[in-house]
Amino acid sequence: MGAVSCRQGQHTRGSAPQKGGNIQGPWARGWKSLWCGMGTIRSGLEELWELQRHQCLHQEPLQPAPVLVEKPLSEWPVPQFINLFLPEFPMRPVRGQQELKILGLVAKGSFGTVLKVLDCAQKAVFAVKVVPKVKVLQRDTLRQCKEEVSIQRQINHPFVHSLGDSWQGRRHLFIMCSYCSMDLYSLWSAVGGFPETSIRLFAAELVLVLCYLHDMGIIHRDVKMENILLDERGHLRLTDFGLSRRLSPGSRAYTICGTLQYMGEGEAGAGGEGDAEK
Numbered sequence: 001m002g003a004v005s006c007r008q009g010q011h012t013r014g015s016a017p018q019k020g021g022n023i024q025g026p027w028a029r030g031w032k033s034l035w036c037g038m039g040t041i042r043s044g045l046e047e048l049w050e051l052q053r054h055q056c057l058h059q060e061p062l063q064p065a066p067v068l069v070e071k072p073l074s075e076w077p078v079p080q081f082i083n084l085f086l087p088e089f090p091m092r093p094v095r096g097q098q099e100l101k102i103l104g105l106v107a108k109g110s111f112g113t114v115l116k117v118l119d120c121a122q123k124a125v126f127a128v129k130v131v132p133k134v135k136v137l138q139r140d141t142l143r144q145c146k147e148e149v150s151i152q153r154q155i156n157h158p159f160v161h162s163l164g165d166s167w168q169g170r171r172h173l174f175i176m177c178s179y180c181s182m183d184l185y186s187l188w189s190a191v192g193g194f195p196e197t198s199i200r201l202f203a204a205e206l207v208l209v210l211c212y213l214h215d216m217g218i219i220h221r222d223v224k225m226e227n228i229l230l231d232e233r234g235h236l237r238l239t240d241f242g243l244s245r246r247l248s249p250g251s252r253a254y255t256i257c258g259t260l261q262y263m264g265e266g267e268a269g270a271g272g273e274g275d276a277e278k
């Protein structure tokens with residue numbers, strides 16, 4: 001019997017605060033250190049959302065967007081805290097980080113926060129998943145975190161969201177992908193259900209992706225509507241390889257994992273010794 005590794009489903013999506021709520025609490029306060037404006041330190045997510053609300057009302061930027069940046073390299077005190085995450089998460093000079101401007105919050109997942117950013121150099125919008133290093137070490141998910149990046153880097157399929165870039169700052173890991181404005185769960189919630197023809201198409205595309213992954217020896221282990229993004233033409237883009245594994249031919253994984261709300265009763269109730277392979 002394998003171990004159980006579950007996530008809680010339903011992200012706090014970035015759209016919620018735009019409907020009028022304020023993002024508060026310890027995780028929001030923790031973001032103060034991550035961004036600074038052009039010369040001024042922003043004070044947190046609450047201000048970001050205030051700023052965005054104003055921008056929506058006035059249709060013109062009141063202040064420069066916050067920049068995704070961490071403290072300079074010289075202040076990094078513990079080199080081991082960097083080495084642990086290499087080579088999947090290379091270090092990035094601060095100048096490189098300053099080319100990313102935060103446009104908003106996309107979602108708060110169980111592992112990281114996904115931000116919408118503008119890459120000023122490429123003049124393109126991306127999604128960046130930001131994961132606190134401390135959380136990775138506390139949850140003992142270092143191997144999994146590196147695996148997520150190396151698997152996503154290896155994949156090249158039109159229905160899989162491929163990796164744009166990954167790097168580390170002083171306290172956070174960053175995983176960047178192209179930005180998709182819609183995911184299947186949000187669309188399903190908005191329209192209240194799909195016609196059978198759409199379901200057939202989504203299912204066919206999903207099967208193609210899973211076959212491709214399985215042929216490469218990769219198991220995703222967290223397939224759910226929130227992890228299926230939609231591109232501008234409505235095709236699937238499977239994302240979040242945070243629980244996925246690469247297996248050698250004939251081997252299998254024994255950890256029971258996924259998102260609690262999407263698991264069968266038997267699966268969610270089982271427990272065991274850890275991820276073993278045969």
Ligand SMILES: Nc1ncnc2c1ncn2[C@@H]1O[C@H](COP(=O)(O)OP(=O)(O)OP(=O)(O)O)[C@@H](O)[C@H]1O
Pocket residue numbers: 007008009011106107108109110111112113114126127129161177178179180181182183226227228229239240241242
């Ligand atoms: N490139 C992207 N463009 C738009 N939205 C995205 C993108 N990547 C992720 N998201 C949204 O952010 C959510 C959280 O991202 P992700 O699943 O990678 O984080 P996580 O911490 O592993 O979350 P969880 O484990 O709870 O599913 C996704 O389910 C998706 O809705």
